[in-house]
Amino acid sequence: PKEIHDALRETVEASIERITERPIDHDTLRRRVRNSAGKAVRKRTNRRPVVFPVIIEV
Structure with missing residues (x-):
């Protein structure tokens, strides 16, 4: 649903903003x-999701 998608986007964006204050490798970013x-989806659905992040360097 859209509300889960929106909440997930906000959570991931906040996570990325916190860790991009210093140099970081792709594996750490992906993790x-x-x-x-995973935590955001689990909190809203009470299910353990399978998350496959795709990091594209531009």
Whole structure:
């Protein structure tokens, strides 16, 4: 549903903003995104999601 998607986006964006204050490698970024997204979905649905973050460097 849209409300879960919107909440998930806000959670992941906040997580990324917190960790981009210093240099960080792709594995750490991927792990942080997966963990924050998983926690947000689990909190709203009481289910354990499978999260596959895709990091694209531009």
